[in-house]
Amino acid sequence: MLEFILERGNYWAIIGLMMIGLYICFAATNLIKRLIGLGLFQTSIVLFYVSLSRVDGGTAPILFGADWKKAKGYGEESHGGDHAADASASAYDSAHAYTSGGLENVYSNPLPHVLMLTAIVVGVATLAVGLATIVRIREAYGTVETDEIREMDLDVAIAEAADEAEETQAANGTV
Amino acid sequence: MNGDHHVILRVVAKALIPIISVFGFFVHFHGEYSPGGGFQAGVILAVAIILYSLIFGIAPCMRAITPGFARTVAAFGLFLYAAVGFWALAMGGNFLYYDALFREAPGGHLGQHVGIIVIELGVLAAVAGSMVAIYYAFAGRVSEIRDEDW
Amino acid sequence: MIEFITSLVPADIAAHAPALLIGVPLILAPLAAMMPNGRLAWLISIFATGFSLVMAIVMLAQVRSVEGGAVISYAMGGWLPDAGIEFRIDALNSMILLLVTTIGFLATIFGWPSIKAEIREAKRAMFMSAYLVCFLGLCGVAATGDAFNLFVFLEISSISTYVLVALGATRDRRALPASANYLMMGTIGASFFVVGVGFLYAATGTLNMAELAERLQDAQNNKAVLAGYAFILVGLGLKAAMFPLHQWLPNAYAYSPSFVTMFLAATATKVALYALVRFLFTVFGLEFSFEGSTLVWILMPMGIAAMVACSFQAVFQTDVRRTLAYSSVAQVGYMLLGISIGTAAGVSAGLFHLVNHAVIKGALFMALAGVVLTYKGTTLNDFRGLGRSAPWTMTAFAIAAVSLIGVPLTAGFQSKVALGTALFENGWWWGVAVVMFSSLLAVIYMGRILEAVFFRAPINPNKKRKEAPLLILIPLWILALANIWIGVQGGFVAGLADDAAASLFIGGAR
Numbered sequence: 001m002l003e004f005i006l007e008r009g010n011y012w013a014i015i016g017l018m019m020i021g022l023y024i025c026f027a028a029t030n031l032i033k034r035l036i037g038l039g040l041f042q043t044s045i046v047l048f049y050v051s052l053s054r055v056d057g058g059t060a061p062i063l064f065g066a067d068w069k070k071a072k073g074y075g076e077e078s079h080g081g082d083h084a085a086d087a088s089a090s091a092y093d094s095a096h097a098y099t100s101g102g103l104e105n106v107y108s109n110p111l112p113h114v115l116m117l118t119a120i121v122v123g124v125a126t127l128a129v130g131l132a133t134i135v136r137i138r139e140a141y142g143t144v145e146t147d148e149i150r151e152m153d154l155d156v157a158i159a160e161a162a163d164e165a166e167e168t169q170a171a172n173g174t175v
Numbered sequence: 176m177n178g179d180h181h182v183i184l185r186v187v188a189k190a191l192i193p194i195i196s197v198f199g200f201f202v203h204f205h206g207e208y209s210p211g212g213g214f215q216a217g218v219i220l221a222v223a224i225i226l227y228s229l230i231f232g233i234a235p236c237m238r239a240i241t242p243g244f245a246r247t248v249a250a251f252g253l254f255l256y257a258a259v260g261f262w263a264l265a266m267g268g269n270f271l272y273y274d275a276l277f278r279e280a281p282g283g284h285l286g287q288h289v290g291i292i293v294i295e296l297g298v299l300a301a302v303a304g305s306m307v308a309i310y311y312a313f314a315g316r317v318s319e320i321r322d323e324d325w
Numbered sequence: 326m327i328e329f330i331t332s333l334v335p336a337d338i339a340a341h342a343p344a345l346l347i348g349v350p351l352i353l354a355p356l357a358a359m360m361p362n363g364r365l366a367w368l369i370s371i372f373a374t375g376f377s378l379v380m381a382i383v384m385l386a387q388v389r390s391v392e393g394g395a396v397i398s399y400a401m402g403g404w405l406p407d408a409g410i411e412f413r414i415d416a417l418n419s420m421i422l423l424l425v426t427t428i429g430f431l432a433t434i435f436g437w438p439s440i441k442a443e444i445r446e447a448k449r450a451m452f453m454s455a456y457l458v459c460f461l462g463l464c465g466v467a468a469t470g471d472a473f474n475l476f477v478f479l480e481i482s483s484i485s486t487y488v489l490v491a492l493g494a495t496r497d498r499r500a501l502p503a504s505a506n507y508l509m510m511g512t513i514g515a516s517f518f519v520v521g522v523g524f525l526y527a528a529t530g531t532l533n534m535a536e537l538a539e540r541l542q543d544a545q546n547n548k549a550v551l552a553g554y555a556f557i558l559v560g561l562g563l564k565a566a567m568f569p570l571h572q573w574l575p576n577a578y579a580y581s582p583s584f585v586t587m588f589l590a591a592t593a594t595k596v597a598l599y600a601l602v603r604f605l606f607t608v609f610g611l612e613f614s615f616e617g618s619t620l621v622w623i624l625m626p627m628g629i630a631a632m633v634a635c636s637f638q639a640v641f642q643t644d645v646r647r648t649l650a651y652s653s654v655a656q657v658g659y660m661l662l663g664i665s666i667g668t669a670a671g672v673s674a675g676l677f678h679l680v681n682h683a684v685i686k687g688a689l690f691m692a693l694a695g696v697v698l699t700y701k702g703t704t705l706n707d708f709r710g711l712g713r714s715a716p717w718t719m720t721a722f723a724i725a726a727v728s729l730i731g732v733p734l735t736a737g738f739q740s741k742v743a744l745g746t747a748l749f750e751n752g753w754w755w756g757v758a759v760v761m762f763s764s765l766l767a768v769i770y771m772g773r774i775l776e777a778v779f780f781r782a783p784i785n786p787n788k789k790r791k792e793a794p795l796l797i798l799i800p801l802w803i804l805a806l807a808n809i810w811i812g813v814q815g816g817f818v819a820g821l822a823d824d825a826a827a828s829l830f831i832g833g834a835r
Contacts (some may be wrong), residue, residue, distance in 0.1 A: 018520075025513065031505060038512055045516055045523070052527050062210065112526070115473050117214070119519060122480045126512050128309045129484055133491050133505045135316060140498040149502050156499070160704075164643050167706050171784040250355035250454070257352035260344070267337075270344035272403035 010051040017044035031134045031144045035127060042123040046116045053112035061110035067103045181230065188230045195223040203299055207288070213295030217302025224303075225310050233314050242315070245307040252301025259293050330379060331386040339383050343399040343412040343468055346380040346422065349373050350461035354454050363449025367437050370453045374433045374460060378426040381419070385821075388419045394828045398470070406470065407533035413470030417676070417825035421467040421599045424680055428591040428687050429460045435800040436584040438793075439694045443496055443582045452492060456588070459485040463596045472522045472532045472608070475600060476515060479564065483511045486593060490581040503576035510573040514563030517556045524553030525608075538608050545612070557604050558623070564597035567624075567661060568631035571654045578650035583694030586646065590653055591687035595679050598660055602672070606829040611667065624665035629759050631658030636766035640773075645696075646703045648770050649689055652729065655763060656682045662756060663744050670747040673819075673826035678740035680818050681728070681811060685737060688725035688804035692718050695793025695801065708774060710783030718793045719778050721805035726771040728808040731764045736811035736818075743819065 005012070017040060024037025134144055141149050196219075203216035228236030260271045268275025273290030277283070331339070338345060353373040357366040388395050394416035401410040414422070433456075444452050462482025469475050487508045493500030526532055528549040529540040544550050563570045574594075578586050605620070632655050639651035656678070663675025693703060695718045700707055712719045728735035741760060748756035792798070811818050 022513070025509060034509060038509060041513070042516055045520055048520065049523050052523060060210075111532075112523075115532075118473075118477055121214075122477065122484070122515075125484050126480070126487075126508065128312075129487050129491075130505065130508050132309075132312055133487065133501055133508065135313065136491065136494060137501045137505060140494065140501055146502070153499055153502065161643060164704055164706055167784055171706070171709070171782070246451075247359055250358040252355075254352060254355040254359075257348060257355075260348055261352060264341055264344065264348070269399070269403045270341065270348055270401055274403065 010047070014044050014048045014051065017041075017047065029146045031137065031146060032131075034146075035130045035134070038130070039123065039127060042119070042126075046119060046123075049112040049116045049119070053109040055106055055108045058106045058108035061107040061113070063103075063107075065104060067105055070103075184230050188226060192223050192227055195226065196220060199223065199299075199303075203295060204292070206295060207291065213298030214302055216295075217299040218306060220299065220303040221306035221310070224307050228310070228314065233311075237311065237315070240307065242308060242311045245304050245311060247304070248300050249304030249308055252297045252299065252304060255297030255300060256294055259290060259297070263290070327382055327386050330382050334379065334383050339387070341399070342380045342383045342387070343397060343414055344401070346377050346384070346426070346468060347412075347461050347465050349376045349380075350457045350464070354457035354461065357457055358451055358454035360450045360453075363440065363444075363446060363453065364437075366450040366453035367433070367440070370433045370457055371430075373457055374426065374430040377460070377464060378423075378430045381422040381426040384414050385419045385423050388414060388416055389824070394824050407531050407536040410474050411470040411533060411535075412468045413535065414468060415825075416821070416828040417599070417603070418467055420676070420680070420821045420825045421596065422464060423821075424683055425460070425463050425467055425592050425596060428588065428683055429463075431687070431800040431803060432584065432588040432591070432691075435587070435691055435694070435797050438796050439582070439584045439698055442698050443584070444492060445495060448492065452489070455485045455488050456585075458482075459489060459588075463592050466596050466600055470534050472525065472534055472537060473519070474532075475534075476519045476522060479518070479597070479600070480515050482593070482596075483515060483564070486585075486589065487511070489585040489589075490577050493581040493585070496582070497580050499576070500580035503573075503580045507573040507577045510563055510570070514560045514570070516560070517563065518560030521553040521556030521558075521560060524549045524556065528553070534603065534608050538610060541609060554609060554619075558601070558619075561597055561601040561604065562627075564594070565601055566594050566597075566654050566657050568627040568634070568654065568658060571631070571635070571657070574654055575647055575650040578653065579644060579646045583690065583697045587687060587690035587694055590649070590690050591683040594653065594657060595683055598657065598679060602664060602676070602829070605664070606672070611830070620665045620667055624661045628658040628661030628665060629756075631655055632662065632759060632763040633766075636763050636770065639770040640766060642770075643705050644703055645693060645705060645708060645774055648774065649686065649693070652767065652770065653682075653686060655767075656686075656729075658763075659741075659744060659760070662760075663747065666747050666751050666753070668747060668751060669823075669826045669830050670743075670750060672829060673822045674740060674743035674747045676825050677743050677815075677819055677822035680822065681736040681740045681808075684804055684807050684811065685725050685729050688721060688801060688808065689729070691797060691801040691804065692722035692725070692793075695797045698797070699791050699793055705773065705777050706784050708777045709781040710778075712779035714783070715792045717798055718801065721798075721801045722778070723775055724805040724808055726775055728812065730767045730771055734809065734812045736808045736815070739812055739815040739819065 021037045021039070021041030021044060025034050025041065028034050028037060137149065138144050141152060143149060199216045199219035199222075202211040202219060203213055206212035206216070224236065224240060227239075259276075263272045263275045264270055266275045266278055271290075271294075273286045276286035276290050279285055350373040353369050357369045357373075360366040360369065384397060387397055397412075397414040398406070399412040399414075400406065401412060404410070436456075440449060440452065459482045462478045462480075462485065465478030466475055466482065469478060487504050490507060491501055491504035493503075522532070525537055525541070528544050528547050529537055531537055531540060541550060559570070566574045578590060581589070635651045635655040635658065639648045639655065642648040642651060659678050660675045660682070663671050663673075663678060666672070666674075695715070696708065696711065697703060699715065700711070724735070728737040731737040731741045741764065745757045745760060748754070748760070793801070
């Protein structure tokens with residue numbers, strides 16, 4: 001049992017981070033803190049993907065040494081083909097060569113890294129938009145606490161409803 | 176200048192900022208052979224600009240690189256990226272298919288080289304431009320927050 | 326008409342339709358951002374969305390040219406699937422693409438007067454650019470065949486949506502917390518989705534959806550796949566405003582600029598729902614989705630809860646925008662109910678209702694934008710007496726409203742009949758009762774508005790009232806007449822939905 005838990009240390013860490021992030025998202029009343037929680041949550045996902053890509057004993061997925069020379073020669077050969085399909089099929093082979101075992105060195109899987117590069121960019125964009133919105137909230141409301149904002153909105157909504165009711169009454173009285 | 180506390184920072188930054196910029200371009204153009212590429216290079220370039228504004232103040236920085244210019248650069252980056260896609264389409268290949276760029280004979284690698292460099296240039300412009308624009312968007316608002324709010 | 330438009334497009338362009346559909350808005354969005362004024366950016370947007378519409382029609386013709394529906398596969402960058410990103414258009418994709426591009430095109434045309442009134446001049450070019458990015462993101466979700474690419478497009482559209490919603494702050498500051506709230510919920514939803522995709526990738530080693538579907542056949546009882554299934558269901562459910570996860574929607578719709586509300590209400594949740602259907606039926610397949618009756622115990626109760634609870638909430642709103650927003654969540658419930666039946670007829674009814682609802686809500690929110698423009702208010706009292714001062718706008722509004730209720734000869738009736746038939750065939754007669762009950766609630770909440778519009782005197786007769794500008798009226802009437810056209814002669818859209826559902830079930834039975 002202990003071994004089962006320890007073997008999956010990375011997943012425990014990831015799930016821990018994920019839950020902390022989610023909890024901050026839901027529990028914090030400060031909008032900035034909520035965004036921090038969101039960032040934590042997204043970071044845990046990055047960790048999750050990167051830990052998926054690990055191969056035992058693998059290094060960074062950049063061809064070096066004998067592999068690099070081989071890949072170079074392979075690439076030139078492959079362009080002898082006329083059709084686009086051939087070229088991309090061989091590119092596919094070389095991209096997946098780490099699984100075929102034809103390489104001298106062991107590399108970790110590059111695909112999740114690339115995916116996470118995209119996800120990080122998405123995260124940065126979300127964070128920038130979120131912070132910009134919060135700056136505007138601060139300017140419009142004078143606070144970044146969600147409960148205070150909600151109270152102010154509630155006051156406005158109640159005032160609006162009262163106006164509306166009065167209007168209706170007045171209209172029905174005159175008609 | 177005697178009363179200036181930041182004289183060391185200013186001198187060091189003046190020396191560093193050109194190096195950082197050049198390093199940014201190095202990371203970009205060497206990205207074909209080593210880790211790097213337009214994304215990292217864009218961030219490094221933006222860092223050079225942000226460092227300048229941190230040390231010399233945001234107003235001179237905004238005069239040198241206006242927010243509008245930063246936004247335009249960011250938009251131009253995306254435009255460049257999409258333009259390569261259309262270039263490949265115009266040459267009869269699929270969207271973003273680099274081999275079609277010059278309609279070269281089989282075995283030619285020019286399309287691959289040019290295609291990825293131009294794409295990464297687009298990424299560089301987009302990332303550097305939007306990073307600076309985001310920085311301006313936040314830093315440019317500082318004066319509106321009163322002292323007692325801190 | 327489809328044949329005519331298709332015949333105008335050169336074969337070279339038609340062959341690259343999936344790339345051009347996304348590519349043209351992609352290259353024109355930065356161009357729009359660089360424009361010196363909003364009008365030029367608006368013209369660029371019209372061109373971009375119009376071009377995408379033509380491409381969607383071309384693809385629809387290509388898909389329908391083969392009996393049973395062809396599948397267009399487009400390899401981005403010449404990289405074949407499953408190494409590269411594949412754009413995969415089958416009957417379902419082409420239907421959703423046609424819907425998004427049509428609504429997008431009409432929305433762009435109608436948008437200008439509304440944008441001019443609600444967005445400051447300095448921001449208009451950037452606003453149109455953000456709108457184009459949102460549009461291309463939604464099209465991308467509907468076109469891509471790669472699970473991670475779907476996430477990227479989903480986020481592209483969502484992030485620009487947050488910006489668009491927040492721009493409603495010039496009218497009402499409550500748009501800002503609404504946008505921040507939407508951002509939190511939307512990002513959590515997308516992150517859940519991407520965790521789910523990660524589990525699937527770990528279990529199968531591929532991200533291509535067709536390939537995933539094949540490899541998942543052998544991994545039915547894998548715990549990672551089960552976890553991934555749960556994450557994807559919740560994540561996409563959040564994006565699609567599935568009942569308990571809809572909290573972001575009413576405020577986001579109520580306070581964003583009218584143009585944005587109209588576009589979002591008609592497309593955003595629909596596209597997310599498409600992604601949900603795609604994952605439930607194509608990627609996981611029927612056997613998996615129904616194992617342990619996930620659909621019956623999750624989607625169906627949630628759909629019914631949405632139909633009843635949110636219709637009740639809609640009845641008690643005094644702001645017409647909020648009424649319509651809650652009604653949107655209720656209508657998502659109809660679609661979920663249809664999908665949860667799990668038969669071809671049920672899914673087809675759900676998709677049919679998806680299209681009809683987009684047309685209905687598009688028309689309703691367009692008319693609402695016209696009212697906001699001319700009268701500056703959206704409460705029930707502001708609507709009093711509008712029937713006399715703005716008869717054209719309000720007649721179109723009324724047509725869409727009765728269509729939402731489900732009166733015969735309108736689109737809403739057709740899809741409710743299809744839904745009811747599918748429910749009966751499956752023996753869920755109580756489902757029909759719920760649909761009836763929910764429609765009754767719709768009569769109440771739409772009836773209140775219509776009563777105010779046509780049978781009440783205006784509260785403040787001195788306030789100037791007039792018809793909405795022509796630029797709003799034309800797209801509005803196109804959508805209103807589409808409601809009647811679908812209602813009288815529903816064959817075309819129903820056929821699309823049937824083909825789409827059939828393509829899903831062929832995929833599931835592979």
